[in-house]
Amino acid sequence: MRVGLARTMMAAAVALALTAAAAFAQDAVRVASKIDTEGALLGNMMLEMLEAGGIKTINKLQLGPTNILRSAIIAGEIDAYPEYTGNGAIFYSLQSDPAWQNAERGYARIKALDGARRNLVWLAPAPADNSWVIALRKDVATENKLASMADFAGWVRAGGAVRLAASAEFVESPAALPAFERAYDFTLRQSQVLTLAGGNTAVTIRAAAEGISGVDAAMAYGTDGALAVLDLVVLSDPKKAQVVYAPAPVLRGAVLDRYPQIKDAFDPVFKSLDQATLRRLNAQIAVDGEAPRQVAHDYLKARGFLK
Amino acid sequence: MLLVLACIGLATGLGLAFLTHAPNRLVSGRPIPLTAVVGGASLVALLPGVALLAGPFLPQRRSAHRLVAAAAAAFLVALLWRAGAQAAALAEIAPRAARTSLGGGFWGLFICAALALVDAEHRLRLRPSARFIAGAAVAGAILLLAGSGALDQLAIVREYAARRSVFADAVIRHVAIVFGALVPTVLLGAPLGILAQRRPALRAALFPALNLVQTIPSIALFGLLIAPLSALAGYFPGLAALGVAGVGVTPAVIALVLYSLLPIVRNTAAGLDAVSAASVEAARGIGMRRGQIFRYVEMPLALPVFLSGLRIATVQAVGLVAVAALIGAGGLGAIMFQGLFADALDLVLLGAVPIILLALAADALLDLAGERGRRRPA
Numbered sequence: 001m002r003v004g005l006a007r008t009m010m011a012a013a014v015a016l017a018l019t020a021a022a023a024f025a026q027d028a029v030r031v032a033s034k035i036d037t038e039g040a041l042l043g044n045m046m047l048e049m050l051e052a053g054g055i056k057t058i059n060k061l062q063l064g065p066t067n068i069l070r071s072a073i074i075a076g077e078i079d080a081y082p083e084y085t086g087n088g089a090i091f092y093s094l095q096s097d098p099a100w101q102n103a104e105r106g107y108a109r110i111k112a113l114d115g116a117r118r119n120l121v122w123l124a125p126a127p128a129d130n131s132w133v134i135a136l137r138k139d140v141a142t143e144n145k146l147a148s149m150a151d152f153a154g155w156v157r158a159g160g161a162v163r164l165a166a167s168a169e170f171v172e173s174p175a176a177l178p179a180f181e182r183a184y185d186f187t188l189r190q191s192q193v194l195t196l197a198g199g200n201t202a203v204t205i206r207a208a209a210e211g212i213s214g215v216d217a218a219m220a221y222g223t224d225g226a227l228a229v230l231d232l233v234v235l236s237d238p239k240k241a242q243v244v245y246a247p248a249p250v251l252r253g254a255v256l257d258r259y260p261q262i263k264d265a266f267d268p269v270f271k272s273l274d275q276a277t278l279r280r281l282n283a284q285i286a287v288d289g290e291a292p293r294q295v296a297h298d299y300l301k302a303r304g305f306l307k
Numbered sequence: 308m309l310l311v312l313a314c315i316g317l318a319t320g321l322g323l324a325f326l327t328h329a330p331n332r333l334v335s336g337r338p339i340p341l342t343a344v345v346g347g348a349s350l351v352a353l354l355p356g357v358a359l360l361a362g363p364f365l366p367q368r369r370s371a372h373r374l375v376a377a378a379a380a381a382f383l384v385a386l387l388w389r390a391g392a393q394a395a396a397l398a399e400i401a402p403r404a405a406r407t408s409l410g411g412g413f414w415g416l417f418i419c420a421a422l423a424l425v426d427a428e429h430r431l432r433l434r435p436s437a438r439f440i441a442g443a444a445v446a447g448a449i450l451l452l453a454g455s456g457a458l459d460q461l462a463i464v465r466e467y468a469a470r471r472s473v474f475a476d477a478v479i480r481h482v483a484i485v486f487g488a489l490v491p492t493v494l495l496g497a498p499l500g501i502l503a504q505r506r507p508a509l510r511a512a513l514f515p516a517l518n519l520v521q522t523i524p525s526i527a528l529f530g531l532l533i534a535p536l537s538a539l540a541g542y543f544p545g546l547a548a549l550g551v552a553g554v555g556v557t558p559a560v561i562a563l564v565l566y567s568l569l570p571i572v573r574n575t576a577a578g579l580d581a582v583s584a585a586s587v588e589a590a591r592g593i594g595m596r597r598g599q600i601f602r603y604v605e606m607p608l609a610l611p612v613f614l615s616g617l618r619i620a621t622v623q624a625v626g627l628v629a630v631a632a633l634i635g636a637g638g639l640g641a642i643m644f645q646g647l648f649a650d651a652l653d654l655v656l657l658g659a660v661p662i663i664l665l666a667l668a669a670d671a672l673l674d675l676a677g678e679r680g681r682r683r684p685a
Contacts, residue, residue: 035641036648062645063635068554072635075537077552202650206333226333286649288404289332289462291469 028056029255029262032063032078037286038130038223038278042082042247044296049265052306074118079255080262085110085125086245095175100243103129107246114250121256123266125248126273130223132176132242134164134235137208137216141233148236153184156192165194165204165212166219175243176219183241201226202286208232221245223275225282247273269305308426309375310363312419317360319415326390326413328397331404332462332651341412344393352389355382356416359423372430376441379424384448386417387458394460406462408653435678439671462653463660466646474642478661481638484556484631485624485669488563492620496568497613500575510576517569525562525627529634532558559631566627567620574616578609614677618670625666629658639665 029050033043043061050057060078063069066087072078088110089100099105107125114120136146144155156162170176171193181187194215196203201220208218209230220227220234222245227234249266256262273281284295300306324338345353358378365371394407424445428438458464467474503510520528537553540546551557582605590604632640639658646654 035644040645060635062641063637064554064633068633068635071533071537072552072554075540075553076547077554200648200650202333202648206335206650210335229331230333286651287331287333289406289465289469289651294469 028058029259030058030060030077030079032060032069032072032081034066034069034081035062035064037225037282037292038247039082040292041278041281041285041296042249042273044293045269045300046080046082046249046266048293048297048300048306049269050262053261053265055259055262073120073250073252076252080249080251082247083122083250084130084245084247085122086131086243088113089175089243101240103127103244103246106244107248115253119253121251121253123249123251123263124270125246126270126278128223128246128273128275128278130221130245130247130278131237132170133220133222133237134180135205135208135218135220135227135232136235137211138231138233140216141235146235147233148238149180149184149241150238152235153186156186156188162188162192162217163194163214164188164192164217164219165196165207165215167200167204168195168197170219171195179241180237183239205230205232223247223278223282225279225284225286228276228279228283229287247278269300269303272303272305309423312423312426313360313363316356316416316419316423319419320412323411323415325410326393327408327410328401329406329408330402332406332649332653336406336408338410339393339407341416344389349389349392352385355379355385356420359420362423367430369431372427376424376427376431379420379427380441380445380448382420383417383424383445384452386413386420387449387452391452391458391461394462395457398460406465406653407460408462409656435671435674439675442667442671463656466651466654466657470642474657477637477639477642477658478665480636481625481628481640481662481665484559484563484628484636484638485621487556488560488567488624489617489621491560492564492567492571493617495564496571497575499568500572500613501579503572504576504579513572517572520565521569525566525630526633528562528565529558529631532561533634536561554635556636558634559628559636562631563624563627567624570616570619570623571613574612574619575609578612578616579605581612582608611677614673618673618677621669621673622666625662625669629662 031043031046031050033039040062047057047059047061063072063078063081066083069078069081069083070091073081085103085107086100088106089095089097091110092113094100094109097109099109103125107122111122114122134149134152136152141147144151144160146152146155152162166177172178177188194207194213201218201224204215204218205220205224205226207213207215209226209232218232220232222234226232248270251262281295281299284290285292297306320341325341325344326339327336328339329336355378358374359382362371362375362378365374390409390413397407398405424441428441433441452458453464459468499513503513533553536551536558540551540553586604586608587600590600595603628636628638629640629643632638632644639662641658643655643658643662646652646656646658
C-alpha cells in the first residue's frame with residue numbers, strides 16, 4: 001500500500017514537471033542562429049531584446065549551417081533566427097532572378113515568398129551586405145592602385161601577380177567567382193587560385209594578410225570582422241555582380257502573432273547595423289575574442305536600445 | 308618504451324615552440340621556446356623532467372617505476388604551471404586582445420609525460436582502482452592550479468572565460484546525449500545479445516547487419532535520418548510535442564544507438580559464450596532452474612566481457628556526439644565547430660580537450676566498475 005502511494009506520487013510529480021516544462025516551452029521563444037560569428041552576434045542581440053521585453057526565451061544559438069536552420073524553422077522546431085535575404089534565391093531556386101542583386105527588391109521578394117508559402121515573417125533588414133567580396137593585401141592594392149573589382153580585373157588581365165585563397169564553393173559556384181569573372185571580364189588560372197576545402201574566410205583572410213603560400217588576395221564576406229582589423233583592402237563591386245545578403249530576423253508567423261511587440265523591438269536594432277558597425281562588432285568577437293553575449297549587450301546598451 | 312617517449316619528448320620540447328604569442332585571436336603567433344619559459348628559480352619545474360629522462364636507464368625495479376610515475380605526475384603539473392605563469396607575465400605588457408597559446412612543444416612534453424605515467428602504472432601492475440586514484444590525484448592538482456587563477460591568461464582558458472555558461476550547457480548536453488543513447492542501447496542490445504547467443508540463426512543475420520552499420524560514416528547517418536524523422540514528426544504532431552524532430556537530439560540519439568549496438572550485442576554474446584559448460588552443468592546438477600542458472604551463474608561470469616563492451620560503446624559515443632553538433636544536437640562539438648569556422652584553434656581545443664577528458668573519465672569509471680564486477684563472488 002505504502003509503496004503504491006509513493007509510486008503514484010512520483011508519477012504525479014514527473015507528470016507535473018513535464019507539463020510545466022511543456023507549458024514553459026510553449027510560451028518561450030526559441031531563438032537559434034548559424035554556427036558563425038555573425039550568427040552569434042545577431043542571435044544574442046535578439047535574445048537580449050526579447051528578454052528585456054519580458055518575453056521568455058530558449059537559447060538555441062549556433063545550432064548549425066543554413067540548411068539545418070531552415071528545415072528547423074519550417075518544421076516549427078525553432079521560432080526565430082537571423083537569416084540573409086540573398087539566401088532566398090537558394091531556398092526558392094530562383095538564382096537567375098536579377099532582383100537578388102538589389103537590396104530592396106531582394107528583401108521584398110523573400111518577404112513575400114516566405115509570408116505566402118511558409119507563414120514566416122521577415123522583419124526589417126540591416127543596411128549591410130554580407131555577400132562575397134575579394135580582399136587584397138594593402139601593399140599590393142596601394143602599389144597597383146586597385147580599389148574596385150574593375151581595377152582588379154584590369155590588373156589580372158595585364159598579368160598581375162595575383163594568388164587568391166578561396167573555398168571550393170567560391171571557385172565553382174556560378175554565383176560566386178564566375179559571376180565576378182563574367183561581370184568584370186577577367187579569368188583566374190588554376191595556378192592563381194589556392195582552393196581550400198571549407199568555406200572558412202578566417203583562414204583565407206589570414207593567408208592573405210600574412211602572405212602564406214604567396215597568397216595576396218582572399219575571399220571574404222562583406223561583414224567579416226577580420227577585415228576591420230587586418231591590413232586588407234576590400235574591392236568594391238560597382239557592377240553588382242553579387243547577390244545582396246542583408247541580415248534580417250526571420251520569425252514564425254504564429255510567434256509574431258502572439259508577441260507583436262517583437263517587431264518594434266527588433267526593427268530599430270537591425271536598422272542601426274550598417275556595414276562598418278557589423279564589421280567592428282564581428283571583429284570584437286572574432287579577433288579580440290570577447291564574449292558574443294557581452295558584445296551584443298554592450299552595443300545595445302550604448303545605442304540606448306536596452307535601458 | 309620509456310626511452311622512445313623520452314626521445315620524442317625531448318625532441319618536441321626543445322624543437323617546437325613551447326608557447327605562441329599572437330597580437331590577436333586571428334593572426335599566427337610568434338614562437339616562444341622552452342628555454343624562455345624556465346629560467347632562474349623556475350628551473351625547479353624541470354627537475355621532474357630530468358628524472359623522467361633518467362628513467363629508461365634505471366634498473367627495472369618497483370622503486371624505479373614509482374619514481375618515474377611520481378616524476379611524470381609532477382612534471383605534468385609543473386608544465387602547466389610554467390605555461391600559465393609565462394602567459395600571465397606576457398599579458399601584463401601586451402594589449403588585451405593578445406593571446407598566448409600552448410604550442411607544439413608543450414603538447415609534446417605533456418603527452419609524453421602522461422604516457423610515461425601510464426607506462427609506469429602498467430609496469431607496477433596497479434589495479435584499476437589504484438590507477439583511478441592516481442589519475443584523480445593529477446586531475447585534482449591541475450584543477451587546484453586552475454582554480455588559483457594561475458592558468459587564467461592562457462588562450463584556451465580565456466576562451467572558456469568568454470563563454471562559461473555556454474560551456475557548462477554544452478558539457479551537460481554532451482553527457483546527457485551519451486546517457487540518453489546508452490540506456491536504450493543496453494536495454495535493446497543486452498537481450499538481443501542473449502538471444503543471439505542462444506540462436507545461431509539470429510546471430511548469423513544480426514552480426515553482419517551491425518557490422519554494416521558501423522561502416523557508415525557518422526555524419527552520413529545523421530544526415531540520412533533528418534528527412535524521415537522530419538516527415539514522421541510532421542505526420543504525428545504528438546511526436547513533435549515530445550521533442551522528436553528531424554534535427555537536433557533525436558537523429559543523434561538514434562544514430563548513436565545504432566552505432567553502439569555492435570559492441571554491446573557482440574560482447575554480451577561473447578561473454579555468454581565464455582561461460583563454461585561445466586559451470587552450467589554443475590548448477591543444473593544442484594537443482595537450479597533455467598532462470599536461476601542465468602541469474603546466478605551465467606550473468607556474473609559474462610559480466611566482465613559485457614562491461615568491456617560497454618566501455619567501448621561509451622568511449623565511441625562520447626566521440627560521435629561531437630560530430631552530431633553539425634546537425635544541431637549541441638554539446639562540446641558545437642564549441643569545436645565554432646572554433647573551426649572562426650579559425651580560432653584555442654576554441655577548437657576548448658571543445659576537443661573536454662571530449663578527450665570525458666572519454667578518459669568514462670573509460671576509467673567503467674574499468675573500475677569492471678574490477679568490482681570481477682571481484683564479486685559468483
